[in-house]
Amino acid sequence: MxxxxxxxGAGIVGVSAALHLQDRGRRVALIDRRGPGEETSYGNAGLIERSSxxxxxxxRSATALLRYARNRSTDLYWDYRSLPSYATWLARFWWESAPQRHAAAARDMLPLIERSVAEHDALAARADAQSLLHANGWLQAIHTPARFELDAAxxxxxxxxxxxxxxxLDAAALRAREPSLAAGFAGALHWLDPKTVANPGELVARYARLFETDGGAFRRGDAATLRRERDAWAVQTADGLISANEAVIAMGPWSDLVFExxxxxIPLRAKRGYHMHYRPQRGTLSMPVVDTERGYAIAPMQQGIRLTTGVELATRDTPPTGVQLARAETIARPLFGLGDRLDAEPWLGMRPCTPDMRPVIGPAPRHPGLWFAFGHNHHGLTLGPVSGKLLAQMMTGEPTFTDPRPYRAERFG
Ligand SMILES: Cc1cc2nc3c(=O)[nH]c(=O)nc-3n(C[C@H](O)[C@H](O)[C@H](O)COP(=O)(O)OP(=O)(O)OC[C@H]3O[C@@H](n4cnc5c(N)ncnc54)[C@H](O)[C@@H]3O)c2cc1C
Structure with missing residues (x-):
């Protein structure tokens, strides 16, 4: 062996799991078809969302549903040809979002969210990546005074x-805090506990480098070649076939390619989203700003000002539409002083989503030695390190820092 x-999978979830397993004395190989942190974990808004x-x-409000039905909003766009493949998933998501069930999901997620910043801090300190993390928090900017009052309460x-x-922060305080912002917001809520990342792909790459420096092996390979060989799991890599007693599926939105x-x-679907980088025209922001009313985020990144969009419901293989990016750009350009586009094409990513808003972390019910760690929804960057720790504790028989049952695969039958 x-x-x-x-x-x-060497996104934030896979890299973190590999590191935590190695810390517990396991000989670990990390496999990806690309370099670490080059897919979904690269292109997000960079929030380590302790306040979510x-x-x-x-x-569930009739106004919101009507707005989404018209398909003209910035925060959600759906491709009508893809809707049949989302229908059952959306029905379950709707059911799980009823007030009591939604509150239960929040309770189940809290032990992970609460530890998210601390677990990143611990890895970043070892990976020489602290300079990528900022402790400024982020701003929830609000357009209308009435909504500002409501949201502030x-x-x-x-x-x-x-x-x-x-x-x-009222309008004047917001302008004083972020002088590059144009007038147009009634105010903002400054969430102070989250941290933000100036280059999420580089953060994952540094965690992966730490894994290798500490003795771990990273190999290019196709996870879909995973097969059971006698008592082992084997996978084909660029350096030949490798095998191990145990395997972890941590391929984010592509995990179904192996578990199906x-x-x-397991109902895992992609909520797609785009980003684009811009040259700043009026100076840059000191922290990310999320326009929750219109559904996009603006984050100062090493690559430029990054605009990330809301959710696009379209199957994984649907060609990029760019609809939401165009809509968000029209709103954000004058407000944030966005200059030229810096990328040749919009980046398209997939949030790996479950309809009950919880990830799947734990053993595969019918395959000894196989483990799952995927489905981190809108907060995979936030939850990668803490999920990696929980999985490693489960796999090594250590007491877990929280009850892992809410994340078990069996809940989907
Ligand atoms: C627009 C947008 C904004 C977001 N903003 C935030 C945010 O601010 N904060 C936050 O916490 N989260 C955010 N997210 C969500 C977050 O980015 C994801 O939840 C997270 O990156 C998922 O990580 P992962 O490791 O599960 O998946 P990934 O990062 O996608 O990693 C999966 C890996 O599997 C590999 N893989 C796939 N198929 C194969 C194969 N056949 N063989 C080998 N390897 C394979 C891929 O190459 C990839 O490296 C955002 C997402 C989007 C799209």
Whole structure:
């Protein structure tokens, strides 16, 4: 046996799992068809979202549903040809988003969210990556005074309940805080507990380098070649076939390519999203700004000002539409002083989503030695390190820092 564990997928989740397993004495091989952190974990908004104590649910107000039905909003765009393949998934997402079930999802996610910043800090310190993390928090910018009042009251309630820090900035205070912003926002809520990342792909690459420096093996290979050979799991890599007692599926939105052929029917779907980098025209921001009313985020990144979009419902293989990027760009350009586009093409990524808003972390129910770590929805960058720790604790029989049952695969039958 070449290794004790093969981790399939070198996004933030796979890299973190590999590191935590190695820290517990396992000989680990990390496999990806690309370099570490080059897919979904590269292109996100960079928020380590300690303040997201309630996961994104399916909107239930009639106004929101009507708006989405018209398919003209910036925060959600759906490709009508893809809708049949999302129908059952969306129905379950709707059901899981009823107030009591949504509250249960929030409760189940809290132990992971609460530790998210601390677990990143611990890895970043070892990986010489602290300079990529910023402790400024982020701004939730709000257009209308009435909405600002409502959201500020709600934010204060959530902050009190969860021991979070939030400051309400009126229009003048916001302009003083972020002079590059044009007039147009009634104010903002400054969430202070989250950290933000100036280059999420580079952060994952540094965690992967730490894994290799500490003795781990990274190999290029196709995870879809995974097969059971006697008592081992084997996978084909560029350096030949490797095998191990245990394997972890951590391929984010592509995880179904391995678990479905093994007979698992876990409802994992992509909520797609785009980004584009821009040259700043009026100086840059000191922290990311999320326009929750219009559904896009603007983040100062090493590559330029990054605009990330809301959700596009379209199957994984649908060619990029760019619809939302065009819509968000029209709104954001004058507000944030966005200059020239810096990328030749919009980046397209896939949030790996489950309809009950919880990831799948734990053993594969019918295959000894096979483990799952995927489905981190809108917060995979946030949750990668803490999920890696939980999985490694489960795999090595260590006491787990939280009850892992909410994340088990069996909940989907
Ligand atoms: C627009 C946008 C904004 C976002 N903003 C945030 C944010 O601010 N904060 C936050 O916490 N989260 C955010 N997210 C979500 C977050 O980016 C994802 O949840 C997270 O990156 C998922 O990580 P992962 O490791 O599971 O998947 P990935 O990063 O996609 O990693 C999966 C890996 O599997 C590999 N792979 C796939 N198929 C194969 C194969 N056949 N063989 C070998 N390797 C394979 C891929 O190459 C990839 O490296 C955002 C997502 C999007 C799209």
């Amino acid at each position: 070449d290794f004790e564990v093969i981790v399939l 104590v309630v996961p994104y649910g399916f909107p 709600r934010a204060e309630r959530v902050a009190r309940e969860h021991g979070l820090r939030v400051t309400a 052929p093994l007979g698992y029917r």
